[in-house]
Amino acid sequence: MEVGFLGLGIMGKAMSMNLLKHGFKVTVWNRTLSKCDELVEHGATVGETPAAVVKKCKYTIAMLSDPAAALAVVFEKDGVLDGICSGKGYIDMSTVDDETSTKISEAITTKGGSFLEAPVSGSKKPAEDGQLVILAAGEKALYEEAIPAFDIMGKKSFFLGPVGNGAKMKLVVNMVMGSMMNAFSEGLELADKSGLDPQTLLAVLDLGAISNPMFRLKGPTMIQGNYSPAFPLKHQQKDMRLALALGDENAVPMPVAAAANEAFKKARSMGLGDKDFSAVYETVRQFKPSSS
Ligand SMILES: NC(=O)C1=CN([C@@H]2O[C@H](COP(=O)(O)OP(=O)(O)OC[C@H]3O[C@@H](n4cnc5c(N)ncnc54)[C@H](OP(=O)(O)O)[C@@H]3O)[C@@H](O)[C@H]2O)C=CC1
Numbered sequence: 001m002e003v004g005f006l007g008l009g010i011m012g013k014a015m016s017m018n019l020l021k022h023g024f025k026v027t028v029w030n031r032t033l034s035k036c037d038e039l040v041e042h043g044a045t046v047g048e049t050p051a052a053v054v055k056k057c058k059y060t061i062a063m064l065s066d067p068a069a070a071l072a073v074v075f076e077k078d079g080v081l082d083g084i085c086s087g088k089g090y091i092d093m094s095t096v097d098d099e100t101s102t103k104i105s106e107a108i109t110t111k112g113g114s115f116l117e118a119p120v121s122g123s124k125k126p127a128e129d130g131q132l133v134i135l136a137a138g139e140k141a142l143y144e145e146a147i148p149a150f151d152i153m154g155k156k157s158f159f160l161g162p163v164g165n166g167a168k169m170k171l172v173v174n175m176v177m178g179s180m181m182n183a184f185s186e187g188l189e190l191a192d193k194s195g196l197d198p199q200t201l202l203a204v205l206d207l208g209a210i211s212n213p214m215f216r217l218k219g220p221t222m223i224q225g226n227y228s229p230a231f232p233l234k235h236q237q238k239d240m241r242l243a244l245a246l247g248d249e250n251a252v253p254m255p256v257a258a259a260a261n262e263a264f265k266k267a268r269s270m271g272l273g274d275k276d277f278s279a280v281y282e283t284v285r286q287f288k289p290s291s292s
């Protein structure tokens, strides 16, 4: 099977590499061209523009940073729309809002192509290991055709109905995750400042009702102050912002998520946007009294 892949950041690189390793023919494109090199070493070919990739491949997947990037790659000159036509499928796996996804879907289908949104749960390591959770919505026939690729990239795929439902599900999940990360950061700091060993807190949390993979994975590195990016903080803040907008639209009060968003914004203002989202811990760590 031949697929195109647009966007070779942390996630796109791992996902396209997995497709290559499992025998797919992959044509890649990335705005910063040099990021294609490693994929080429593993057998990928490079398309000069998104349009060139779409013209070459029956199916094209995108994994881009945010709504602005997802829209630019489709609508700008030599973008996806310049290559799409009947018989071709476009699958956007970026985390965006439902309005962005709907705009892209309408443009693709107007030109005769088919569209699926398919954002993912799971980060760098699950992407490398083919263990993502895929939250697809849009054209059911394209979903079924994409299953061989989804089965390589993920451990479970959901089909959630019309375009927008995948984007919304992803934003709800990441809103919960971002709120949890802030509560966890405060807990680590509270343990430390009140004379407890944060490592013991991790052991206690892991044995109780709120044990979860995120605390288990991120706790030890947060205590070390190691924020090597798996999920960049700027993207988590984008997801909180988009989830809060969804809350506005549906009149859902979300005071916890709003506070978490402020903490991520604070972290960005501290220059932590490209660090892992767990670096939000630094927003509570920095307020420790200098005498302590
Ligand atoms: N990292 C994670 O754990 C997860 C991330 N996600 C989501 O997946 C998406 C990608 O995340 P991730 O790989 O971490 O992000 P990265 O920041 O590592 O990569 C972003 C990609 O988007 C491209 N890009 C940004 N702006 C533009 C633009 N204007 N035009 C064209 N290309 C652009 C970048 O190109 P360039 O290299 O040129 O900058 C790069 O390929 C995001 O929506 C994120 O929220 C979802 C699940 C987990």
Ligand SMILES: O=CCCC(=O)O
Pocket: 095, 120, 121, 122, 123, 174, 231
């Ligand atoms: O969008 C990023 C999600 C990260 C994760 O699910 O671990």
